[in-house]
Amino acid sequence: MKKIVGLFMSLALVLTLVAPAASTQAKESNDAAKNKNIHVQIVLFDGFDLLDVMGPYEVFAAAGMYSGGAITVELVSAEGKRSVLSGLNGPALEAEAALDPNRPGIIVVPGAAGKPAGNAEDSIPNILMKANGTALPGMMKQAFANKEVTVATVCGGSLLLAMEGLLKDRYAVTNQIGMPALAATGAVPVEARVVEDNPRLVSGGGVTSGLDVALYLVERELGPQIANSVENLFEYEQRGTVWRAEGIAPVDFNKNQTASE
């Protein structure tokens, strides 16, 4: 077994030696990264969805590893340090600290895991409603008011904020199941995997889009090389164009149907 571990290590050494040009480039970027310190808080609430949390968590953690610490990530809750149960009787994760809406950086709000509809105790609508009965929406209102904070949502996380009117007139996406409900809150639903509404609100669609939200934010904040390294390690590539309210707007064929005939 030792021989195999040895092989592992010498391979890494060879890879380092044969890529001197790339290394020089990487070195320059790393010097620039030294001045960066982006802090990411991922919010846990009772019944949260594990993968909504873990996708972004691991992307940011790996980005931290590859950038020599230019980005850090922690799990938080509105109530402070506590064990928080995930939905569908899933395992608990430990929130390390209280959410600080005044701390510059990124705050990620995940969705809930539960029955996709209905009003059962363990239904997603019910879990989101309960989370909104805590201090969380008030804190998120503060976060939105802070110009040094980017709020990112994954899946039902968009709905959680929208239900409290926090996404009114803002472009956003959520899980396909929740799009009509998102529209009903006064948000402007956009059919895209990731939506950026001005730089300070980035929302994602269903569960696995959390990977894309986080990779986009890593690229935006630390550059493409770090995002690429994480993609290679995870064997995942960003999916979908990040929708933004700029550039040429596409012709709306539903609207112009009669005009064009």
Place this chain on the structure above:
Amino acid sequence: MKKIVGLFMSLALVLTLVAPAASTQAKESNDAAKNKNIHVQIVLFDGFDLLDVMGPYEVFAAAGMYSGGAITVELVSAEGKRSVLSGLNGPALEAEAALDPNRPGIIVVPGAAGKPAGNAEDSIPNILMKANGTALPGMMKQAFANKEVTVATVCGGSLLLAMEGLLKDRYAVTNQIGMPALAATGAVPVEARVVEDNPRLVSGGGVTSGLDVALYLVERELGPQIANSVENLFEYEQRGTVWRAEGIAPVDFNKNQTASE
């Protein structure tokens, strides 16, 4: 907010009413599923990779929800019920029970999270070597001997087993970084996202391939409708053809280069 939750629920009702044909089909399948009870054990060890665990965990949990309980999933460890720290100073997850290699079903072995190379305390090779110093490899040897168990690996999980000679002469894949080390153990590395070596060993490549390993096993064990429901909920689609040693083998152009000239 109540109005929005109401809208959420009535939408679900409408969807149920407008799809009677699909419902009849689904009903028949559900009756068949009643006799199924696939149990999945996902093994935690110190320094495990969170996403390697959470991708499959959530796929199997959602499949359980959609199939009315035809599949169940739990987190286990070689040592029994305990809190297990993930790698890169990540959060802990609670293993609910001891791994039981004699229990029919599926056993998932994840990889490690850490520095991708080197011999530091928190390097992946070192974490895997430490895991192999526990009771885990012995238990996995028992699991391989049990004809009612399918062993699934994600990322470095393949290497963990291979380092102990458990994948000798077997087709398998691991993270791209680990492919030369996998070959050195006597396993037969295959360039695919998911590899099935006879039905009882299914391995996955880098981190996010855990989603594909689990979706493939859900389709294989419970059928395509459940796998499809999970894909829709997660907004993720199975990636890559699952490689199996059957059908026509492609021409090896490296081998036949001189012959064809």
